[in-house]
Amino acid sequence: MVAPSYAEIVNAPKALLHDHLDGGLRPATIVELAAEIGHELPETDPDALGRWFSAAADSGSLERYLETFGHTVAVMQTAAALRRVAAECALDLALDGVVYAEVRYAPEQHLENGLTLAEVVEAVLAGFAEGTAQAAALGRTIRIGCLLTAMRHAARSMEIAELAVAYRDAGVVGFDIAGAEAGYPPTRHLDAFEYLQRENFHFTIHAGEAFGLPSIWQAIQWCGADRLGHGVRIVDDIGPAESAGGLGGGRRLGRLAAYVRDKRIPLELCPSSNVQTGAAPSIAEHPIGLLRDLRFRATVNTDNRLMSGTSMSREMALLVEAFGYGWAELQWFTINAMKSAFIPFDERLAIINDTIKPAYAKLIGTA
Numbered sequence: 001m002v003a004p005s006y007a008e009i010v011n012a013p014k015a016l017l018h019d020h021l022d023g024g025l026r027p028a029t030i031v032e033l034a035a036e037i038g039h040e041l042p043e044t045d046p047d048a049l050g051r052w053f054s055a056a057a058d059s060g061s062l063e064r065y066l067e068t069f070g071h072t073v074a075v076m077q078t079a080a081a082l083r084r085v086a087a088e089c090a091l092d093l094a095l096d097g098v099v100y101a102e103v104r105y106a107p108e109q110h111l112e113n114g115l116t117l118a119e120v121v122e123a124v125l126a127g128f129a130e131g132t133a134q135a136a137a138l139g140r141t142i143r144i145g146c147l148l149t150a151m152r153h154a155a156r157s158m159e160i161a162e163l164a165v166a167y168r169d170a171g172v173v174g175f176d177i178a179g180a181e182a183g184y185p186p187t188r189h190l191d192a193f194e195y196l197q198r199e200n201f202h203f204t205i206h207a208g209e210a211f212g213l214p215s216i217w218q219a220i221q222w223c224g225a226d227r228l229g230h231g232v233r234i235v236d237d238i239g240p241a242e243s244a245g246g247l248g249g250g251r252r253l254g255r256l257a258a259y260v261r262d263k264r265i266p267l268e269l270c271p272s273s274n275v276q277t278g279a280a281p282s283i284a285e286h287p288i289g290l291l292r293d294l295r296f297r298a299t300v301n302t303d304n305r306l307m308s309g310t311s312m313s314r315e316m317a318l319l320v321e322a323f324g325y326g327w328a329e330l331q332w333f334t335i336n337a338m339k340s341a342f343i344p345f346d347e348r349l350a351i352i353n354d355t356i357k358p359a360y361a362k363l364i365g366t367a
């Protein structure tokens with residue numbers, strides 16, 4: 001079997017569930033937007049700025065990592081800037097062969113210049129529509145679903161949950177909470193999650209990235225999360241092999257890990273980002289290999305394309321290199337993601353049957 005090449009992976013259809021709008025700007029766009037508003041950047045040459053972002057995210061310092069978002073969020077404070085960033089996001093993902101993406105951001109972080117929450121949401125949705133149309137003109141089809149994020153250290157989760165539901169027929173397909181896990185358990189936002197459940201709405205929770213099993217347990221069993229943002233620490237509940245054979249070579253699953261696997265709760269794994277934040281030691285040692293062997297509902301995601309200097313195709317290529325995956329595994333991750341999307345079942349099925357399966361059948365047939 002010949003390993004899928006990067007160029008082939010770009011052309012294969014991919015589905016992405018975990019991508020932050022403020023973590024995926026083009027460096028050149030940041031330079032232009034910063035110049036318009038007089039925001040000072042550490043570098044003004046786009047290539048140098050791109051390297052600065054990766055270096056800061058790689059530094060192992062949380063302060064430096066957070067500083068990167070200070071710059072991206074600073075240049076996303078007008079409707080025009082939000083619209084442009086969203087349009088470029090849709091186009092960049094489409095050109096990378098992503099056919100379905102859920103992109104998230106926190107509306108409350110874009111109010112510094114007087115925009116209302118509704119104006120922020122509308123600007124971003126308009127941008128996604130614009131980028132999707134530009135991609136279509138270039139022969140690339142992409143569908144973007146938007147997730148609204150509330151910051152876990154703040155107290156606006158109920159308001160953001162209501163905002164997400166208000167825009168559910170306009171392109172917002174889910175809700176999320178993000179930010180520092182330690183000290184800010186998801187149960188602080190229980191009223192928002194209960195409201196969303198009463199509204200039959202979907203949500204994911206960043207949990208089990210920096211923090212371990214209690215955070216995952218709360219997200220699922222107290223908050224009712226449909227999916228886990230990262231969830232990579234679920235491996236802490238998987239013991240060593242007790243017998244030969246079986247899925248994953250006879251590993252013993254604890255109660256929580258067994259529940260997550262039995263209920264097919266999707267894990268939004270982000271290999272490069274998990275390595276940068278220390279949630280995994282390296283791509284080769286990333287738990288995604290074990291979680292795939294054990295048939296968890298594992299998905300591959302980008303998290304922050306700018307900070308990780310990555311793309312969906314690059315993440316897939318890194319896994320091919322580290323784990324020897326072929327087209328069958330890449331299709332498995334892609335269908336897992338599509339099955340776990342927050343758009344209606346019939347629409348998910350259409351993308352799987354009309355786009356993903358025919359393309360991979362050809363790739364598998366010729367590999």
Ligand SMILES: [Zn+2]
Pocket residue numbers: 018020178206229303
């Ligand atoms: Zn994230």
